[in-house]
Amino acid sequence: MIKPDNPVTLPTQAPTGPHFSIPLRFRDRRRVTILLTLMVLSVITLSTLPLMMPTDFKLSEAVVSFLENIKIMFLQPSLTNTSFMSLLIALGQSILLAFLTTLIGSVIAFFFALASTRRLAPTALILGIQSFMAVIRAIPTVLWVLIYSVVFGLGANAAVIGITFHSVAYLTKVYADSMDELSPDIIDTMQAMGLKKGAIIRQAVIPYLIPSYLSWTFIRFEINFADAIAVGAAAGAGGIGYQLFMSSSFYFNFHEVGVMVYLIMAFAIVLEVISYRLRMMTNSH
Amino acid sequence: MLTVKHLAKSYDGEKKSLTDVSFSVRPGEVTVIIGPSGAGKTTILRSINQLIRDDDGEILFDSTDMRQLNRSQLRRARTRIGMIFQNYNLIEPLTAIENVLHGCLGTKSNLAGMFSIYSADEKQEALKLLEKVGLRDFAYQQCRNLSGGQEQRVGIARALMQHPKIILCDEPIASLDPKSTITVMDILRNLATAEGISVLINLHQVDIARHYADHVIGINNGQVVFDDATSALTDVAVTNIYRKDANQEGSLMYEL
Ligand SMILES: Nc1ncnc2c1ncn2[C@@H]1O[C@H](COP(=O)(O)OP(=O)(O)O)[C@@H](O)[C@H]1O
Ligand SMILES: [Mg+2]
Numbered sequence: 001m002i003k004p005d006n007p008v009t010l011p012t013q014a015p016t017g018p019h020f021s022i023p024l025r026f027r028d029r030r031r032v033t034i035l036l037t038l039m040v041l042s043v044i045t046l047s048t049l050p051l052m053m054p055t056d057f058k059l060s061e062a063v064v065s066f067l068e069n070i071k072i073m074f075l076q077p078s079l080t081n082t083s084f085m086s087l088l089i090a091l092g093q094s095i096l097l098a099f100l101t102t103l104i105g106s107v108i109a110f111f112f113a114l115a116s117t118r119r120l121a122p123t124a125l126i127l128g129i130q131s132f133m134a135v136i137r138a139i140p141t142v143l144w145v146l147i148y149s150v151v152f153g154l155g156a157n158a159a160v161i162g163i164t165f166h167s168v169a170y171l172t173k174v175y176a177d178s179m180d181e182l183s184p185d186i187i188d189t190m191q192a193m194g195l196k197k198g199a200i201i202r203q204a205v206i207p208y209l210i211p212s213y214l215s216w217t218f219i220r221f222e223i224n225f226a227d228a229i230a231v232g233a234a235a236g237a238g239g240i241g242y243q244l245f246m247s248s249s250f251y252f253n254f255h256e257v258g259v260m261v262y263l264i265m266a267f268a269i270v271l272e273v274i275s276y277r278l279r280m281m282t283n284s285h
Numbered sequence: 286m287l288t289v290k291h292l293a294k295s296y297d298g299e300k301k302s303l304t305d306v307s308f309s310v311r312p313g314e315v316t317v318i319i320g321p322s323g324a325g326k327t328t329i330l331r332s333i334n335q336l337i338r339d340d341d342g343e344i345l346f347d348s349t350d351m352r353q354l355n356r357s358q359l360r361r362a363r364t365r366i367g368m369i370f371q372n373y374n375l376i377e378p379l380t381a382i383e384n385v386l387h388g389c390l391g392t393k394s395n396l397a398g399m400f401s402i403y404s405a406d407e408k409q410e411a412l413k414l415l416e417k418v419g420l421r422d423f424a425y426q427q428c429r430n431l432s433g434g435q436e437q438r439v440g441i442a443r444a445l446m447q448h449p450k451i452i453l454c455d456e457p458i459a460s461l462d463p464k465s466t467i468t469v470m471d472i473l474r475n476l477a478t479a480e481g482i483s484v485l486i487n488l489h490q491v492d493i494a495r496h497y498a499d500h501v502i503g504i505n506n507g508q509v510v511f512d513d514a515t516s517a518l519t520d521v522a523v524t525n526i527y528r529k530d531a532n533q534e535g536s537l538m539y540e541l
Contacts, residue, residue, distance in 0.1 A: 185370065191363070202401070
């Protein structure tokens with residue numbers, strides 16, 4: 001075996017001296033800046049809290065009426081204006097809205113991801129697509145729905161397109177990130193056998209991608225469900241969000257709000273169970 | 286079969302990883318490239334099928350220069366060059382037989398690749414190749430459940446599915462235990478002897494080279510320092526191949 005010219009000599013003794021004087025982290029400017037920012041923000045928050053209170057505000061009364069409303073919502077849920085069936089249908093509408101937008105979004109995003117992963121695409125294309133998607137992502141989904149409702153009018157069309165739009169931008173990013181994690185050796189190996197690009201994507205990229213594809217798409221479905229409720233209220237897109245908006249802000253019927261909140265919670269639990277099963281399935285592969 | 290002439294490559298435009306490398310590989314022979322880490326063995330191998338674009342020289346495979354081919358010509362030429370890797374590079378979530386069948390996709394349409402369409406003959410052949418490397422019973426196992434030695438044998442079956450004229454092996458046994466090492470080397474040796482395939486292997490272990498090679502090429506610091514029949518590989522020659530030049534970085538010797 002050949003030895004290097006200057007073998008590294010290790011110190012034979014541990015450095016002496018008090019241990020506490022040795023910092024565990026490098027003291028850099030970033031940490032100081034973060035700390036200062038947090039302190040300034042705390043001071044501002046504390047000083048503005050009293051100013052925010054309305055003059056005729058009585059804390060004790062407010063707390064009592066808040067607890068009263070909570071009690072009505074969660075302990076006395078009941079329906080007066082709407083039937084349970086119509087609420088179920090409204091919930092179904094919201095679920096379908098979330099499902100449709102996630103499905104369309106994930107298909108489109110898959111192709112954008114292929115065109116913007118380090119493994120397969122040229123740098124210029126990656127930069128172009130990823131920065132375009134970043135801009136779309138920066139604007140919240142609800143705002144996109146409102147923007148599209150200028151074109152299509154308030155309602156379901158604007159909701160579908162707006163939510164899909166943001167889903168594509170989100171999923172493109174996470175799919176492309178998952179593809180980036182694929183070892184470059186895998187692509188090299190397929191190219192070394194003379195495979196064409198379509199075959200490489202189908203035979204090498206997709207098999208590795210499936211678990212993260214499923215879990216990210218599912219997370220996006222949960223996000224889209226929440227957005228579908230918000231959009232139902234904000235853009236009149238129908239569904240349980242619209243009912244929630246009417247009961248809470250129009251009829252002030254907190255008994256009904258309670259029923260809807262329980263319905264949404266029940267569906268959230270179902271989602272959680274499904275996502276757990278899904279994780280188990282993909283992990284056991 | 287394969288002749289490399291005056292091959293040169295620098296990754297950064299300054300430091301030369303290969304300077305004027307020339308050698309040739311004959312059909313039915315096992316040719317082993319040995320040399321210290323960082324000598325340029327991988328660079329040579331990956332230049333042959335142009336996974337690395339080299340800077341200068343000639344790579345004559347079946348009397349066409351691999352360096353002069355356009356994209357689709359290169360793709361077609363690659364379908365007859367098998368490659369084996371230290372890390373096997375199988376598609377781990379897929380089964381052994383699916384991985385072996387990838388070997389014939391290079392000569393099939395893109396559609397066949399996208400929908401995994403294989404003829405009955407091709408599937409039959411894949412099973413036969415798995416049998417040949419002793420893995421018939423593992424055909425429907427996911428590759429991530431196989432041992433290293435088994436994965437490497439699937440890799441060999443995949444390369445054979447290409448009907449290769451030459452198989453390039455980059456440290457095929459570096460991650461294997463002694464028993465799997467012998468299995469894999471025996472299979473490679475047999476491919477050359479029994480089927481007339483050229484086998485070109487990068488190796489670390491001189492004793493393995495002595496045992497299995499017909500011909501040895503010694504590389505040091507990007508240059509050929511030994512090119513002769515295995516019988517000429519004396520201890521003095523080995524010391525010369527692994528000598529450390531003054532202009533070489535010492536740290537390279539400790540790379541894996
Ligand atoms: N991708 C790369 N980028 C830059 N330098 C590289 C790259 N690959 C290899 N090298 C350099 O080229 C030289 C030869 O490397 P390599 O062919 O991998 O040697 P070996 O396979 O014999 O260990 C080394 O000095 C290495 O540092
Ligand atoms: Mg190497």
